[in-house]
């Protein structure tokens with residue numbers, strides 16, 4: 001169903017850089033700059049449950065340039081992007097048809113995907129097919145000044161990430177998000193998306209201890225060639241919330257980003273977490289957003 005002269009095939013991990021270039025081109029078109037983390041695509045393509053042959057599709061233009069791509073994870077979550085040079089040719093519709101078909105083959109009853117709020121064509125396409133609005137993701141930013149760190153209470157200690165704690169960090173994060181997300185990630189899946197990535201910054205990541213118990217985590221990534229630091233995950237153990245641990249960890253990570261020469265800290269948050277108000281209270285503001293749409297299959 002691709003335009004004449006175009007071709008389609010599944011992705012391999014070797015396509016990651018071309019896919020990243022496509023994602024970045026779309027972001028530059030909509031926002032004037034690329035904010036995707038370059039190794040995100042590699043991390044996604046290496047998810048343990050993803051079967052590249054069935055779950056990914058690339059569309060190439062006649063000259064070999066990547067014109068569009070899509071993937072469907074566990075039949076439930078899709079990502080579809082078309083290079084700005086190839087808008088209006090029906091490639092997005094073809095990829096959406098494929099994604100819905102793949103979701104059905106995988107036995108899923110629904111399919112969700114996030115669409116950039118500046119992606120007017122993608123938004124119109126999903127709305128015309130009767131997709132419902134499920135949630136919002138916000139990209140938040142905080143300017144980094146030399147952070148004046150508050151004194152910590154005596155019972156709280158902060159340290160940089162330590163790999164001997166990897167399993168405990170994974171458990172804490174999956175527990176913290178358990179009421180919010182539909183499924184737990186295995187250690188392997190979580191690690192590939194976080195601490196095993198080349199962009200992972202252990203020194204800017206923060207662990208919080210109450211006595212000798214791990215009670216909070218910030219996972220930080222590096223955004224090469226930018227002056228921004230990126231928080232991939234932030235979580236506090238449920239029985240230690242509302243004691244200032246998130247504030248203390250975020251300040252600590254921001255102070256390290258500043259030492260590394262970064263000028264802004266950015267992170268994504270999902271409306272389902274209810275954390276937007278907290279981040280705004282902590283000096284962050286919305287830079288842009290995406291809308292999560294869902295349909296039944």
Ligand SMILES: CC(C)(COP(=O)(O)OP(=O)(O)OC[C@H]1O[C@@H](n2cnc3c(N)ncnc32)[C@H](O)[C@@H]1OP(=O)(O)O)[C@@H](O)C(=O)NCCC(=O)NCCS
Pocket residue numbers: 176177233234235236237240241242243244245246247248268269270273274275276277278279281282
């Ligand atoms: C969100 C979460 C990290 C907050 O951790 P926490 O340690 O309870 O937060 P803190 O106690 O440090 O709160 C920081 C400040 O924000 C304020 N705050 C908290 N929730 C708020 C809200 N909804 N609106 C406004 N302010 C809020 C607190 O009052 C506190 O203010 P203060 O320092 O001026 O007193 C924690 O609830 C959690 O782990 N949730 C599950 C995972 C998650 O949602 N992570 C973030 C999504 S990306």
